[in-house]
Structures are given as structure tokens and as C-alpha cells.
Amino acid sequence: MSGAKGKSTPPVVKDSVRRGWRPLGASGDTALVPQARMSGPMPWLIAIMVAITVVAAAGALALGNMAASTSASIEGGVTVQVLEPDESERSRQVELLLPALQGLAGVVSVRRVPQEELDALVEPWLGEEAVEGGNVPIPAMVDIRLRGEPSSAAIDRIEQVIAPLAPDARVDAQASWLGPVFDAVESLRWMALALIVMLAAATSAAVLLAARTAINAHRDTIEVVHMLGGTDGQIARVFQRSIALDAAGGGAIGLAVALLTILALGLRFAGLGDGLAGQATLEWNDWLALAAVPIVGVFLAMATARFSVMRALGKML
Amino acid sequence: MTTASEDEIVRFDNVGLRYGTGKEVLSDVSFSLYPGRFYFLTGASGAGKTSLLKLLYLAQRPSRGAISMFGQDAITLPRDRLPGYRRRIGTVFQNFRLLQHLSAFDNVALPLRVAGVAEKDLRKPVGDMLEWVGLADRVDARPATLSGGEQQRVAIARAVIGRPDMLVADEPTGNVDPDMAVKLMRLFEALGRLGTAVVVATHDLHLLRKVPDSLIMRLDKGKLSDPTGALRYPPRKGLSA
Ligand SMILES: Nc1ncnc2c1ncn2[C@@H]1O[C@H](COP(=O)(O)OP(=O)(O)O)[C@@H](O)[C@H]1O
Ligand SMILES: [Mg+2]
Numbered sequence: 001m002s003g004a005k006g007k008s009t010p011p012v013v014k015d016s017v018r019r020g021w022r023p024l025g026a027s028g029d030t031a032l033v034p035q036a037r038m039s040g041p042m043p044w045l046i047a048i049m050v051a052i053t054v055v056a057a058a059g060a061l062a063l064g065n066m067a068a069s070t071s072a073s074i075e076g077g078v079t080v081q082v083l084e085p086d087e088s089e090r091s092r093q094v095e096l097l098l099p100a101l102q103g104l105a106g107v108v109s110v111r112r113v114p115q116e117e118l119d120a121l122v123e124p125w126l127g128e129e130a131v132e133g134g135n136v137p138i139p140a141m142v143d144i145r146l147r148g149e150p151s152s153a154a155i156d157r158i159e160q161v162i163a164p165l166a167p168d169a170r171v172d173a174q175a176s177w178l179g180p181v182f183d184a185v186e187s188l189r190w191m192a193l194a195l196i197v198m199l200a201a202a203t204s205a206a207v208l209l210a211a212r213t214a215i216n217a218h219r220d221t222i223e224v225v226h227m228l229g230g231t232d233g234q235i236a237r238v239f240q241r242s243i244a245l246d247a248a249g250g251g252a253i254g255l256a257v258a259l260l261t262i263l264a265l266g267l268r269f270a271g272l273g274d275g276l277a278g279q280a281t282l283e284w285n286d287w288l289a290l291a292a293v294p295i296v297g298v299f300l301a302m303a304t305a306r307f308s309v310m311r312a313l314g315k316m317l
Numbered sequence: 318m319t320t321a322s323e324d325e326i327v328r329f330d331n332v333g334l335r336y337g338t339g340k341e342v343l344s345d346v347s348f349s350l351y352p353g354r355f356y357f358l359t360g361a362s363g364a365g366k367t368s369l370l371k372l373l374y375l376a377q378r379p380s381r382g383a384i385s386m387f388g389q390d391a392i393t394l395p396r397d398r399l400p401g402y403r404r405r406i407g408t409v410f411q412n413f414r415l416l417q418h419l420s421a422f423d424n425v426a427l428p429l430r431v432a433g434v435a436e437k438d439l440r441k442p443v444g445d446m447l448e449w450v451g452l453a454d455r456v457d458a459r460p461a462t463l464s465g466g467e468q469q470r471v472a473i474a475r476a477v478i479g480r481p482d483m484l485v486a487d488e489p490t491g492n493v494d495p496d497m498a499v500k501l502m503r504l505f506e507a508l509g510r511l512g513t514a515v516v517v518a519t520h521d522l523h524l525l526r527k528v529p530d531s532l533i534m535r536l537d538k539g540k541l542s543d544p545t546g547a548l549r550y551p552p553r554k555g556l557s558a
Contacts, residue, residue, distance in 0.1 A: 011445030032431070034418035224414045227376055228475075229404035230431045231397075314396070317376065 032225045032238050034218070042210055042243070043250035046297060049203045050254025051261070053196050054293045058262045058282060060192035061289065066280040067185045078158060080142040083168040087137070093166035094140045100161050106147050106154055113141040203297065204304045211239060211308040223316065232313040239309045240302045247301040251294025258290070325349040326482060326514055327373065332382030334368055341380070342368050343539045348548035350483065350514045355506065357525050358518040360536030366518040367411055367487055369536065373516060374408040374485045375399055387482065404432050407481035407513075409489045413472040415460040421447060421471045422456045428479045446474045449504065451497075465492040473501060477508055484508060484515045490524060502527050530554045 080097065084090040094112055101110045118138055146154055155171055162169045215222065222235055262282075269280055282290075327350035334343040342365045350356065358366050371377040372384065375391070384391040386402060394402065407428070415424050422443055429439040447456055450470040460468055469492045476484060484505065490498035498521070505515045506528060516534075517524075525531060532551055535542050543549065 011442055011449055032416075032427075220414070221416055221418075223376075224410075224416060225427075225431070226400075227374060227403060227408055227410075228428045228431055229400045231400045234431065317378065317396070317399070 032221070032230055032235055034221070040210075042206070042246045043253070045206055046203065046247050046250030046301065047254035047257070049199050050251045050294050050297050051258040053199050053297075054255055054258030054290050055261055056192045056195050056199075057293060058258070058286070058290055060189045061286040062280040062282055063185045063189055063192075065283065065286070067182055077173070078144040078146060078155065079172045080144065080158070080162060080166075081170045081172070082140040082142070082166050083170060084140075084166065085137045090137075090140050093169070094142060096165045097142060097162060097169070100165060101142070101144055101158065104157060104161060108145040108147055109143075110145075111143045113143055200300060204300060207243060207301045207304040208308045211243070211305045212312060214239060214242075215309060215312045222313070226316065232310055235313060236306050236309040240305050243305040244298055244302050247298040248294070251297045254297075255291065255294045262290075324351055326352055326387055328383075328385045329372075330383040332372065332379045332384060334365075334372065334377065335380045341539055343372075343379075346382070346539075346541045348534060348541060348543065349550075350516065351551060352482070352512045352514050353509050354514055354551060355509050355528050355531040356514070356516045356534055357528070357531050358516055358534045358536065359520060359522070359525070362520070364536040365539045366536055368539075369541075370408075370485050370487050370516065370518055373483070374406050375403055404428070404479065405482040407476035407479060407484045409469075409472050409476045409484075409486035411487035413460075413468045415468055415471055415475075417460050420457045420459060421452060421463065421467075424460065424471055425474045425478050428475060432479065443474075443478060446478050447471075450474050450501075466494070466497065469493055470497075470501070473504070477504065480508065480511060481513055484513050486515070486517045488518055488520070490519065490521060495523070498524060499527055 080101075082090055082093050082097070084093055098110055098112065101107060118141060122138055144158065155173055159171050162171065225235055266282075329346050329348050332343060332346040333341050335341045346369065358369065360366050368377070372379055375386075375394075379392065386394075387405060389402075391402070416427065419427065425446055426439050426443045429443070444453075444456065447453055450473060452467060452470055452474070455463060455467060458467075460471065463471065469489065473486070473489055476486065486505070490501055493501065502517075502524065505517065509515050519525075525533065532547055534548060541548070
């Protein structure tokens, strides 16, 4: 108490400082409430949620790309198979078909699929000898591109033209046999979306619970801070900051795990060649969307924490 | 010889308080507090001292009656305006209630930081204040490592650092020796000279004699007696006691 002898004025803050007080304002950097960061299950929970979300989203995006590029390549496509077993007769029929089909309304292009392409298609199934020896009759194929989706009326017209020229020909609209595949892909994408929504809801619920637990654990401290003039906003910011750090750490880990998973899966899919599955690739904007998942996660966690903390504080005096 | 009642910073009219459905622990409490005046709140244990102080530092709403504070009706005060009022009130809680995760310095700095005072503006006053209460060498200590008396002095430093318009102290000298108690009363008096209304709850009747011109609020089973009317219209300083 050395000070008490000399001075009679206690060393309180100056008037000028006091006038600068913000009535409800705040420096947000005060450690009003102790923080338990990167401890407890929250970062790991968020890491798992982010990892699953990113993988599910990657799957949905890749499936979407597959459907888009496949349907673009076969859109308006109709295939005519000429099944005539005699090779010269088969060629003759094809020669007759090409100009006839060319003249039809709505036809963009007509092309005979070259023999090598056909051989390449069937070789893996029938073996080199069968194909090269000409022992197995392989149908001739004619690719027709139509303007827009092949309607059944357009198919009918094609069939009418073909029937007299090549009685053994079969007409297939390519989209028609892929239709069920596209439907399945679409369902998968909706399921992925539903999964992501549920993951977000589960994360919010976990954050809500964690925030409530934290408030209860620090109720006494919060009361004191209230009594010293601390606002709900100031207190909520402490919790928000803590949850944001948890979520950022967990989100980064989750994203890293998910990206490794996706790359590994990608290598597997690349091994399948450029068939249907090979079209399931990710574009650069897809990667951006995936990278945004943890960021959205951080904001979701912060918003949930704020909502829950403000509500709990609102019930205190 | 009365102070104009416009000066009063706190006014209680027939205030009653009950916890839950229990009986009233405060009944028909009426008084006024004036700037720069020193009030001792006395009464036996359980008389309602802490309860009355809680009403003063806005930790509790009354069950009935009227309270006005700094010229405003405190009963209908919306929740979001409480922080602004509380920043004008310094409180020494009965059991100190220091934040355990903060050092002595940070505990004392807390009211200033909460009010948005810049770090450069609070270093010196907080350091000086800790020196004033004899804790210059315990600045970085956590409350858990401080003795009861030291914790009490940190709590007092925290309450007065912002030079509140009203200081509310609940048995602030219970854990310090008599010499320190007197020194702390000098600190409160000095604050009073700066215009702060000081309310100190105590059952240490010795202390009362140490502060001339103080006014006594005597609580008995939740009732406040004011036979001379001094708690509504206090006599000029130098005429009381
Ligand atoms: N939070 C509470 N809930 C219920 N009863 C309480 C509470 N706080 C105090 N009381 C009761 O109110 C009365 C006054 O207590 P208090 O204000 O602490 O008196 P004092 O500080 O003078 O000892 C006591 O009977 C006490 O039991
Ligand atoms: Mg008490």
C-alpha cells in the first residue's frame, strides 16, 4: 500500500478513457471465457463429416459429369445394325441404306462404322482368331445423328426406309438402352444430396449440443462477465471463435482424407478405360466446389454456435 | 439541509424480493443513493444484505416495487441495455468471483477490455491499481495461487478500476487484516471524492467508525429501517454521525 500514503486519488482510468467507452461495444479479443480448443471430439467429428460430405459430393459431381458427357456423345444417336450373314450382300445393303437415310428429314449425319472399330469392339469378347479369320459374321453398323432426341416417330420413319432395302436390319436409339442407367445415376445423385443435407444437420446438432455443454460448464464465468458489463455478443464471439478453430482444423483434416480417397478411387476408375465409368471425371470447378465444403462447414458451425449461445445467454439476466 | 432528489443515482420504492415461491427476503425497502456518499449496509447474517446488493448490481430483478437507476426505470429496462448500466457499476462479490483462467492483471483489466478500452490505455492504470492494493509483485499470478486476502484485493481492484458511478461491495474486508481493511476504506473514500456512490455491506461494526460522514443502512429480517429519513434525504456532509 505504498501508493496510499503519497496519493489521495486512486489510480482509476482517466475521464478521457472513460468517455471513449462504447456503450455496448467491444474489443473481441478478450479471453472472457476459457477455451478448450482442439480438445474433445468436436474437431474429429467435423473431420469425419467433412470427409464423408466431400467424397459424397465428389461422387455426385463425377456421376453428373459422366451422365452429361455420355448423353452428349450419344444424344440424337440411332444405330442401325445390318444382320445379313453374307458379307457381300451385307455390304451391298449398307451401300443402299446410306444415301436413303441421308435424305431423311431431321438426319444430321450418317456414317458407316468402320470395320476396324467393330473388330476392336468385339475382339475382347470373341478372340483375335475369330475376328480376323472372318469366321464369325459381325453385323455392319450405321451411326445416324438426329437433330435432338430420337422420337419414336423418327425411329418409325427410319424403319420404313430401311425395311425394303435391308430386311434383317435392326434399329436402336442409343439413349433408350441407356435410359435406365441415367435414371439410376440421377437417383444416386439425389441420394448423395440427401446424405450431404443429413450430414449438415447432424453436424449442426452436434455443435448445438457442444455449445450448450460449454455454456453450462462456464455458467459462473459468464455470469461474472455479464455483471462486469459484457454483452451477449462479446461472450458469443468467444465460443464462435473456439468452434471456428475446431471446425477449421477438423475441416482441413477431413478434406485431406477425402481428397486422398478420391484420388485413389480416380486411379481405379481410370483403369476402367474410356467406357461409361471412364467418363466419371472431375473438372476444375468441381474441385473448387469440394474445397469449399470445409469452408461452408466452418460457417455452418459458427452460425449454429452463435444461434445456440445467444439463445442460452438470452435466458440469463 | 437536503440534497435535491434529482441528484439521486438510485432510488428504491417499496421494493420486495422473494426467491421462487419462498417468503420475501426483502420487504418494503425504500431508500436513495447519492453521488459521492458512503453507505454501510449492516445486518445479521441472513438479513438480506447480499440480496439487496444483487438488486443494486442488476443481478436480480425485484418481485415488486420500483427501482430507478441513473434516472431510468430499472424494472422495465430491456435486457440488451443492462451491459451499459453494469459498466457504470463496480461490484465486489461476496466470494470474489475472480475468473480462474485469467491472471490478476487480466482480471483487473477485464471491465476495461469489456468496455473497449485500448490496451495501451489500460496497461498503466491496471498496473498502478494492483500496486495500490499491494499486489505489484503478484500481477501475473492466477487467482488459485493467491491467498484469500490477495484475491479479495484483486476483486476490489477490478471493481474500482473503471471508476464506477456506483461501487457495490459485499463484505469486502472479510479476509484481510484490520490495517488492510482501513486502507481499503481509504480507497473507497477516495473513489467517493471522485463522485462515486459507495455501498459496503459489512457486519464489522468497527469499520463504520473509520469512515466519517458515512450513512448506515440497517437491515433486519429483510426490512430497512430509516427512522431519521436520512436514507431518502441525507444530511449535508459533516452533520451526520
Ligand atoms: N438464491 C437464493 N435462493 C433462495 N433463497 C436465497 C437465495 N439467496 C439468499 N436466499 C435467502 O435469502 C435470505 C437473505 O440472504 P442474503 O441476502 O444472502 O443475506 P445476507 O447477505 O445478509 O447474509 C436468507 O434467508 C437466504 O437463505
Ligand atoms: Mg451475504
